[in-house]
Each structure stands twice: as structure tokens, then as C-alpha cells.
Amino acid sequence: MSGQGSGGNVIAALCNIFFPGLGQxxxxxxxxxxxxxxxxxxxxxxxxxxxxxxxxxIVYVWAIIDAARYRS
Known part of the structure; x- marks a missing residue:
């Protein structure tokens, strides 16, 4: 993944909407x-x-934001 805002982070954030932790x-x-x-x-x-x-x-929203802002 390239970094914040990359396509992978967007997909991970969307995965967290359906199942918290899946994006991570x-x-x-x-x-x-x-x-x-x-x-x-x-x-x-x-x-x-x-x-x-x-x-x-709070954890639900935090998981989505964490996946979207992740930098490897």
C-alpha cells in the first residue's frame, strides 16, 4: 500500500464498515x-x-479512521 489516501486504504476503510477489524x-x-x-x-x-x-x-468509527489513515 502506498500510504494514506491510497486505494488500498480506501478498500480497508470500506471493509471496516461491514465488519470492524476486517480492514486491518x-x-x-x-x-x-x-x-x-x-x-x-x-x-x-x-x-x-x-x-x-x-x-x-466509538471503536467502530475508530477502526474505520485507523484503516483509512494507516501508513506502513
Missing amino acids: LVQGRILAALIFAILFFGGAALWFLIVPGIIAA
């Missing part, structure tokens, strides 16, 4: 992908406690 996995960052997926799905599973749901929403 596409970029080859396995640990970051696992962390984003676990934080998002853990928070989403506990949505009824309100705070984990808010954290899940």
Missing part, C-alpha cells in the same frame, strides 16, 4: 484486527448496559 486484516495487521473486533463485538453484545454500547460505537 486486509492490511495485514492481525493484532489490530483482533483488538478492534473484540472491542466492538464485546461492546455490542452488552448494548443494554449503555456504556459498552457507546464504547462499541
Whole structure:
């Protein structure tokens, strides 16, 4: 991937829209992908406690931005 704004980063950001962490996995960052997926799905599973749901929403947006701004 060339860097920020490259086609690969755009594809990775779009992948994160459908499944948080997938964009990081596409970029080859396995640990970051696992962390984003676990934080998002853990928070989403506990949505009824309100705070984990808010954290899940923040992690969701953070994963998209992280994939779009990644520089190798």
C-alpha cells in the first residue's frame, strides 16, 4: 500500500464498515484486527448496559479512521 489516501486504504476503510477489524486484516495487521473486533463485538453484545454500547460505537468509527489513515 502506498500510504494514506491510497486505494488500498480506501478498500480497508470500506471493509471496516461491514465488519470492524476486517480492514486491518486486509492490511495485514492481525493484532489490530483482533483488538478492534473484540472491542466492538464485546461492546455490542452488552448494548443494554449503555456504556459498552457507546464504547462499541466509538471503536467502530475508530477502526474505520485507523484503516483509512494507516501508513506502513
